[in-house]
Amino acid sequence: MTTAETKDGLGAILKQIKGQKHPPVHLWNPEFCGDLDMRIARDGTWFYLGSPIGRKPLVKLFSGVIRLDDDGKYYLVTPVEKIGITVDDAPFVAVEMFIEGEGRDRVVSFRTNVDDFVILDKEHPFRLEIDPDTKEPSPYVRIRTNLDALINRPVFYDLVNLAEEERIDGKDRFGFWSSGQFFELGLMNDIFDE
Numbered sequence: 644m645t646t647a648e649t650k651d652g653l654g655a656i657l658k659q660i661k662g663q664k665h666p667p668v669h670l671w672n673p674e675f676c677g678d679l680d681m682r683i684a685r686d687g688t689w690f691y692l693g694s695p696i697g698r699k700p701l702v703k704l705f706s707g708v709i710r711l712d713d714d715g716k717y718y719l720v721t722p723v724e725k726i727g728i729t730v731d732d733a734p735f736v737a738v739e740m741f742i743e744g745e746g747r748d749r750v751v752s753f754r755t756n757v758d759d760f761v762i763l764d765k766e767h768p769f770r771l772e773i774d775p776d777t778k779e780p781s782p783y784v785r786i787r788t789n790l791d792a793l794i795n796r797p798v799f800y801d802l803v804n805l806a807e808e809e810r811i812d813g814k815d816r817f818g819f820w821s822s823g824q825f826f827e828l829g830l831m832n833d834i835f836d837e
Contacts, residue, residue: 668710668720669788678727679719681705685793687736687756699757706757709734711789735759735792737784740801749805751821753784755792761785764822769802771828803828 682690689696689705696702709728710720717730737753744750751763761767763784770791772781782794782802794802805819806828818827 665707665787666721668708671720671722671725673721673723673725675718675725675727681719681726682729683717683731683734685732686795687738687793703757706734706759709790732781733783733791733793735786735790737792737794737798740794740798742805746807747820747823749820751802751805751819753792753794753798755786759786759792761787761792762822763824763826765824768824769821769826 680692684690689702696705705719708719708721710718711734712718717728717734719726719728735755735757738756739754741752741754742749752760753763754760761784763769767785770783770785772783773779774781780799782799783791784794786792802819806817807819809816809818809825811825816825816827817829818825820826
C-alpha cells in the first residue's frame with residue numbers, strides 16, 4: 644500500500660515525527676577523512692563496496708548521520724569524522740503517503756524508506772523537476788536540513804490524483820494543498836498544452 648488514510652489521525656503521524664531523533668550533524672565540523680565506496684542508488688538502496696547493504700538497522704544508522712554540504716557533496720558525519728559518499732539522486736525515497744482532510748484543509752505526510760516521517764508543509768516543501776531531455780518528472784519532498792526524498796512513482800501518482808486547479812497570481816495553476824500551502828505541479832496551460 645502506498646497511500647492510506649491515517650488510521651489514528653494526524654496525531655499518530657505527529658507522534659512518529661516527534662519520536663524521530665537525529666544527531667545534530669549540522670553542528671559538527673570534523674576534518675574530512677576521505678571518500679568511502681558507499682553509494683545510495685536512486686531507488687534508495689545503499690551499497691558498500693558495490694554490494695547492497697541488506698540490514699535495514701545499519702542503513703537507518705547511516706541515514707541519521709548524512710549531510711549535504713555547500714560544496715554539493717554528501718557526507719557521513721560524526722563529531723570526529725567526515726566521510727564522502729555518493730548519492731545518485733536523493734538520499735531518501737518517499738515510499739508511503741498518508742492523507743487527512745480535504746481541499747485546503749488537507750494534510751499530506753510521507754514515510755521514507757528508512758522510516759522517517761514528514762508532514763508536507765512550508766518547512767518541508769514539495770518540488771518537481773522535469774528532465775529537459777526525457778520530460779520525466781522527478782518529485783521531491785524535503786525531509787530535513789538540505790536533505791530530500793525522491794517520491795516513488797506509485798506515491799507520486801497518488802499525489803497527482805489529489806491535484807486540483809487554483810487561480811493564483813492571475814494564472815491557472817495545477818497542484819494540491821497540504822498544511823495550508825498550495826504545492827504546484829505546473830501551470831494549466833503548460834500541462835494541457837498540445
